[in-house]
Amino acid sequence: MFGNQENIELEKAKLVFVHSFFTPSVSDQFLSQLKTEIAWQQGEISLFGRKVLEPRLSAWYGDVGKSYTYSGKKQEPLAWHESLLKVKSAVEAFCQKEKWDSFTPSVERPFNSVLCNFYRNGNDSMGWHQDNEPELGKNPLIASINFGETRRFLFRFKDNKAKKFEILLTHGSLLIMGGEMQHYWQHAVPKEPRRLGERINLTFRHIF
Numbered sequence: 001m002f003g004n005q006e007n008i009e010l011e012k013a014k015l016v017f018v019h020s021f022f023t024p025s026v027s028d029q030f031l032s033q034l035k036t037e038i039a040w041q042q043g044e045i046s047l048f049g050r051k052v053l054e055p056r057l058s059a060w061y062g063d064v065g066k067s068y069t070y071s072g073k074k075q076e077p078l079a080w081h082e083s084l085l086k087v088k089s090a091v092e093a094f095c096q097k098e099k100w101d102s103f104t105p106s107v108e109r110p111f112n113s114v115l116c117n118f119y120r121n122g123n124d125s126m127g128w129h130q131d132n133e134p135e136l137g138k139n140p141l142i143a144s145i146n147f148g149e150t151r152r153f154l155f156r157f158k159d160n161k162a163k164k165f166e167i168l169l170t171h172g173s174l175l176i177m178g179g180e181m182q183h184y185w186q187h188a189v190p191k192e193p194r195r196l197g198e199r200i201n202l203t204f205r206h207i208f
Contacts, residue, residue, distance in 0.1 A: 010165060011157065013181035017167060018174040021094070021145070027172035031147040033083045034200050038116050046072030055191075056124040062113030066207040070133055077113060084114060084202070091143045091174065091204055110141060111204040119151065122195030125188075128156070132182045135207050140182055143204040144175040149197030154188045169201075 008015035022030065040057040060068055061084055062077035069075070080088075088111055095110055117126070131142055146169040153175070157163035169175060177187075189201075 008165075010155070010181070010185070011163075012179065012184040013177070014179040015167075015181070016174075016176040016178070018094075019170060020172055021174035022090070022147075022172035024172060027147050030083060030087060031171075031198075031200055034116070034147065034202075035118070035198070037081055037083055038118070038200075039078055040116075040118050043073060056126065057118040057120065059116045060113070061116065062207065066113045068113065068115070068133070068135060068205075068207060075115075084116075087145055087202060088114065088204055091145065094174070095141070095143065095176070111143065111206055113205050113207045115203045115205065117201045117203075119149070119189070119199040119201070121198065122149075122151075122192035125191045128186045128188045130158070130182050130186050131177075131203075131205070136182070136205060137208050139178070139180055140205060142177045142182075144169070144177070145202045145204075146173045146175070146199065147171060147201075148199040149195050151189055151195065151199055152192065154190060155185050156187075158184055158186055 004019040006017045006019070008017060038059050038061075040059055042057050043054050044051045045054055060075035060077055061080055062068075063080075064077070067074055067076050092110060119125070131140060136142075148171060150168055150170045153167045153169050155165040155167075167175065
């Protein structure tokens with residue numbers, strides 16, 4: 001177990017949070033590389049029947065054929081590059097040491113794709129949602145890496161929105177969501193106008 005690892009048990013969910021998964025200097029390097037190497041784009045999503053621009057930049061990378069459909073749009077994967085593979089390798093090595101009883105794919109290679117999000121400042125955000133698309137499987141394991149500005153990450157219970165939880169995602173941190181979380185909990189990254197720094201978030205997934 002990492003010395004700064006926190007295991008969090010919620011109703012119908014399991015979280016593992018590692019405050020400093022990467023050192024500050026390594027995190028600085030990844031932030032700089034990913035900012036320039038990722039093919040960032042500002043996509044459109046369907047919201048209440050109309051097309052709107054996403055309040056952030058994003059990109060989808062993964063193995064050949066591992067497309068992903070969310071918010072009414074289908075993403076075809078771009079080819080992996082070295083920086084993403086280095087981060088993925090470190091995250092997968094960590095996951096091999098944990099027991100994920102609800103996770104179906106082999107723990108030797110649990111992730112075959114990644115959703116990259118670039119929050120340019122505190123006005124960029126992510127609305128309430130669940131990562132419960134069919135191609136993610138029944139109980140998806142999702143590993144989220146944060147580089148750059150610290151941002152609030154909010155959870156609320158789907159059937160009782162008064163039941164809430166919050167984590168501050170810091171530079172170089174790792175958050176793993178497992179168990180039945182995507183069935184029962186929604187999550188979001190709210191706007192924080194006072195946050196001026198840039199943030200890159202990588203969420204590694206397994207597409208069936």
